[in-house]
Amino acid sequence: MDRHALKIPCNAMPFICEADYSVTLSEMIHADRTVPFHVAVYLLRGSMEIIEDGERHIILPNQLFFLKSGVHHWGEKPFELGSAWYYAHFYCEEPEDGMGELRKGGYYDKRICLEKEQGKKYIILPKLADDTKENRIERTFEKLVDAHMHGDIPQASVWLWQIFLTCTQSAQDAVVSNSYVRQMQEYIQAHYIEDFTAEEIEKVCGLSYKYAGTLFKETMGQTIREYQRTLRLGRAKQLLMETDRTVTEIAQTTGFTDVFYFSKIFRRECGCPPSEYRKAYVPGI
Numbered sequence: 001m002d003r004h005a006l007k008i009p010c011n012a013m014p015f016i017c018e019a020d021y022s023v024t025l026s027e028m029i030h031a032d033r034t035v036p037f038h039v040a041v042y043l044l045r046g047s048m049e050i051i052e053d054g055e056r057h058i059i060l061p062n063q064l065f066f067l068k069s070g071v072h073h074w075g076e077k078p079f080e081l082g083s084a085w086y087y088a089h090f091y092c093e094e095p096e097d098g099m100g101e102l103r104k105g106g107y108y109d110k111r112i113c114l115e116k117e118q119g120k121k122y123i124i125l126p127k128l129a130d131d132t133k134e135n136r137i138e139r140t141f142e143k144l145v146d147a148h149m150h151g152d153i154p155q156a157s158v159w160l161w162q163i164f165l166t167c168t169q170s171a172q173d174a175v176v177s178n179s180y181v182r183q184m185q186e187y188i189q190a191h192y193i194e195d196f197t198a199e200e201i202e203k204v205c206g207l208s209y210k211y212a213g214t215l216f217k218e219t220m221g222q223t224i225r226e227y228q229r230t231l232r233l234g235r236a237k238q239l240l241m242e243t244d245r246t247v248t249e250i251a252q253t254t255g256f257t258d259v260f261y262f263s264k265i266f267r268r269e270c271g272c273p274p275s276e277y278r279k280a281y282v283p284g285i
Contacts, residue, residue: 004052004068006038006125008164010102012093014038016156019088019148030075037089039067040163042131042141046083049075062131062138064167086141088148090160095122129167136166180205181219184212188224192231193255232256233269240278247274 008014017037030050041050042064050057050065052073059065067073069091102121131137144159187196187204198209201224205212217223222230232254239250248259256262266274 002127004055004071005127006066006068006092007095007122008092008125009095009099009122011120013154013157014090014092014160014164016088016090016144016148016153016160019086019145019156021084021086021145023084024079024081027078027081029078030073032074034070034072035089036069037091038069040088040090040141040160041065041067042086042137044084044086044138046080048079048083048085049077051076057128059128062135064129064131064137064141064163066125066127086138086145088141088144088156088160090157096120123164123168125164125167137163140166180207180212181216184216184224185220185227188228189231192228193235193253195255229265229269233266236262236266236274237270237277240274250274 024046030048041048041059043059043061045061047061048059050059050067050073052067053071057065099120099122102123129137140159140163144156144163147153147156147159183205184201187201191200201212202209207215213224216227220227236250236254236256239245239253240247243250245253247263251257251259251262254262256265263273266277270277272280
């Protein structure tokens, strides 16, 4: 966990002291300061650099960044001209001694709903959160700023709480998703030469093959079969460079039962046939 991550107790509401919209119309560098309040910055467009306690952070559109009170932060590079963002300055009590972290499942998306025992816990905010779920954070931040501008501090604080929960849910969902993808990666790496089935993937991760495939592609940028093919081709290139086996033997060794299909896929992915790849990278064989 980041040493400057914010821990927000569940039994105390944050208090917003300032919230607004801002845009750079001329060169601007973040102020060099240490403040007694926390800061939340949601970037709408452009880019900005903020350094906190020596650690440099680059914030991009649709990202939310938290700065901790009492920690020195500043900027060195000017914000991109035309950058626009929402921001909120807020106070929030530190968790009491003995408080534990609130795990996922202790609240609902649409409203805050904590049981008595859950109120004795805290949530941990990520330093930087991507607004990946239909710009939910942006829409909530807009409501927060509007409520604050109309003097409704309690409602603005409720919207800020909703942003906290959205951030922690997204971070926890990412951890769970990465765990499933890692399980699938490890299985495919161990069995990439074999023709494993959809049922075997389901057994490995405990998800339906359709959902597992969607999750895998969102995380890896490749389908399960594309990832398997990438591993096969990687092994084939290694064998072409390090051995004198025939192309047919290498195709069979790496799971391609049809040498003509292997050559077609190799040419498409690597830009040349297997034999030319060998000549280019291993002269003399």
